[in-house]
Amino acid sequence: MHQGNETIISKFILLGFSNQAEQQKLFFVLFLGMYLVTVVGNGLIILAIGLDTYLHTPMYLFLANLSFADISSISTSVPKMLINIQTNSQSISYESCITQMYFSIVFVVIDNFLLGVMAYDRFVAICHPLNYATIMQPRLCILLTVIPWVFSNMVALTHTLLLIRLLFCDSNTLPHFFCDLAPLLKLSCSDTMINELVLFIVGLLVITFPFSLILFSYVCIVKAVLRISSTEGKWKAFSTCGSHLTVVLLFYGTIVGVYFFPSSTHTDHRDKIGAVLFTVVTPMMNPFIYTLRNKDMKGALRKLINRKCSFL
Secondary structure, eight states: OOOSSSOOOOEEEEOOSOOOHHHHHHHHHHHHHHHHHHHHHHHHHHHHHHHOGGGOSHHHHHHHHHHHHHHHHHHTTHHHHHHHHHHTOOEEEHHHHHHHHHHHHHHHHHHHHHHHHHHHHHHHHHHSGGGHHHHSOHHHHHHHHHHHHHHHHHHHHHHHHHHHTSOOOSOOEESSSSOOHHHHHHHOSSOOHHHHHHHHHHHHHHHHHHHHHHHHHHHHHHHHHHTOOSHHHHHHHHHHHHHHHHHHHHHHHHHIIIIISOGGGOOHHHHHHHHHIIIIIHHHHHHHHHHHTOHHHHHHHHHHHHHHHHHO
16 A cells, blocks of 8 residues: 555545435435346346347347446446445445446446447448348457457556555545545545546547447448338338437436546536446446337347246
């Protein structure tokens, strides 16, 4: 740990959302419910895709990875918060805090790149349907699945290595419900200019590249769909993108203001609301968005439920 004239910080205090007992109980029930819905919903998607051979396609491979990333993302923050509420403790060790921050970055970046990959998949399916099987070969699909995981760990490792060199002096209180990068930078008594610069540059790349891929894909998709003569054909083509586009709008609408801009421009209130939206609400909504708007997923889930019922 850091030593010298500065006080050694061995733990951080997570203030969470409220110190009042009644509100703590309300937040416990609320976040426990959202956590269970997220884990069960995304878990069912992974199970349905794994057991239904009809869904063994690139699109559902990427969706299964997104669901796994969503379960992992919410699991980095919410369980610790629930334990702290239940035990009336707000502390988290320095090592656990850094680990929590690392994995929170990993899964946010993975979500970001997987949305870009899924947009490319829809672009190939709609704009080049006859060559879809040729283009989206297993080797390319595996590559498009592995790259986001590798790159996200590189991004998280970069931020982590830059953070652990910083000094944390007397203050160890984080006005947040988990160890997020932005509040940790604000808490440090060291010069965080390099961290802020890397945060901006890497954030720019992480957000711009997938978003550009998504934008390019949907511009091409819209052009291709408008060339379809029948209204039914247009609706069918657009319906295959509706779920993905909804998730994209929900994800990017919340993440940009939290991670893209320097931490000095953040307010504690906005940090927490933004973090709740993309680490808790978005992973919880994804199963509903993809199952309610997708006939194949609904059919696979019915088969899964019927199979379970037949064993009872």
